[in-house]
Amino acid sequence: MPVTHVNKDTQALTMQIVADFPVPVARLWDAYADPRQIEKFWGPVEYPARFTRHDMYPGGISRYAMYGPGGDVSRGYWEFLNVDAPHSFEVLDGFAREDGEPNRDMPSMRMVFNFLETAEGSRLDMTTYFNSLAEFESLFEMGMEEGTLSAMSQIDGVLADLRAYSADLPVAAEPLGDTKLRVSRLIRGSVEQVWAAHHEPELLKQWQLGPDGWALVECEVATEVGESYRYEWAPTTAEGEAFGFTGEVLESHAPFREVTTEQMIGMDGPPARNELTLIPAAGGTLLTLVIEYPSAEVREMVINTGMTEGMEASYARLEQQVLKAA
Structure with missing residues (x-):
């Protein structure tokens, strides 16, 4: 004790x-x-x-x-x-x-x-x-x-x-209740650097690349409540059809918290809700993303697409981008 x-x-x-x-x-x-x-x-x-x-x-x-x-x-x-x-x-x-x-x-x-x-x-x-x-x-x-x-x-x-909380660990995802998922990762870099990487188009295009052989080809960033964003990816060397997401900013408390909706372009149904929080921690910034899906079935379907592996690849690039700029 x-x-x-x-x-x-x-x-x-x-x-x-x-x-x-x-x-x-x-x-x-x-x-x-x-x-x-x-x-x-x-x-x-x-x-x-x-x-x-x-x-x-x-x-x-x-x-x-x-x-x-x-x-x-x-x-x-x-x-x-x-x-x-x-x-x-x-x-x-x-x-x-x-x-x-x-x-x-x-x-x-x-x-x-x-x-x-x-x-x-x-x-x-x-x-x-x-x-x-x-x-x-x-x-x-x-x-x-x-x-x-x-x-x-x-x-x-x-x-x-x-x-269990080392900066060397990849993205961790934990279910919260029936429809939420908490994604966590410690990123080497300041809160301000990680926030900027999420909101500056030229920075986003360097780390938010999608699967191997793809690129972020459309990047409309939203920073104020009520604004809408739109991101689209297209293959460069790989095969496949372009895809993307759109949504609206519901809350913004820069550089610590942002809440947005997220909807896959061309898909019907209610959007997901993303709550991004950035908090200073030993070794960098603790990024926490709580995603609320329309249903438990949708959450499981998204998890099974290999979402966490893709997020880890993106966050690793973000971290390298921050370190390179330091």
Whole structure:
């Protein structure tokens, strides 16, 4: 158990938890910044969490759910108030409704996470601020302290698993629920460089090439909400018919997050929804793409086309492009 100190102050209406770890600050920070990692310890042992959104920048939002052994589900959200990577972040933490939206009828708390360097490694100083004594007492009666300590007992195992989140790993794809897919890759380069590679036509044409023997021949980029994009690929040395995708920008918070629709040109039916998030991480930028398909059947069909292999080839070219320009 990494926790070394717990202090509950009914006068200040705070709970402070201090924990020490034998790893650098950057490694501890990444455990909180990466949705694949934080979901392995944010929920208590009996209530594992799943993060479907984790936008770690000021104004960003996280959505998560904790799943109980009896099939019960507890949903929550974070609203990021401040982020100073890799030193601290501050969130508003609260309960969420079934659709993931904040439940304003339930209490919310302000939480401040400070990451400090020590002689042995790093220290996490986490302070929760409550709004009233009644809220303070109610949440502790609900088991908040026990749940938090149970969750934190799992961090050491995540921190020790360095290989699972290495910058040398290819694209990883994980199903989320019935229709979503989370694609993750650590890319060597800054957030600004990776964002530019996704939004500048001349850069896109260097890495978004499609299958071997193909080229991106039409590249209409959209950068503002309401604008439409269009990408088309055609064979250069290979055989086949041209294909492409079009869609609309639904949200844009440069250089950290963008939400778009995506529809294959010439295909009927509802479009997919893509949520791209770029977060600074040790070694570069953590790219997370959450894709929501119209159905589970469509998701499986797309996965079976070799999508992840194609994405890895493209992201490897993107990374080389960024490194070459540095």
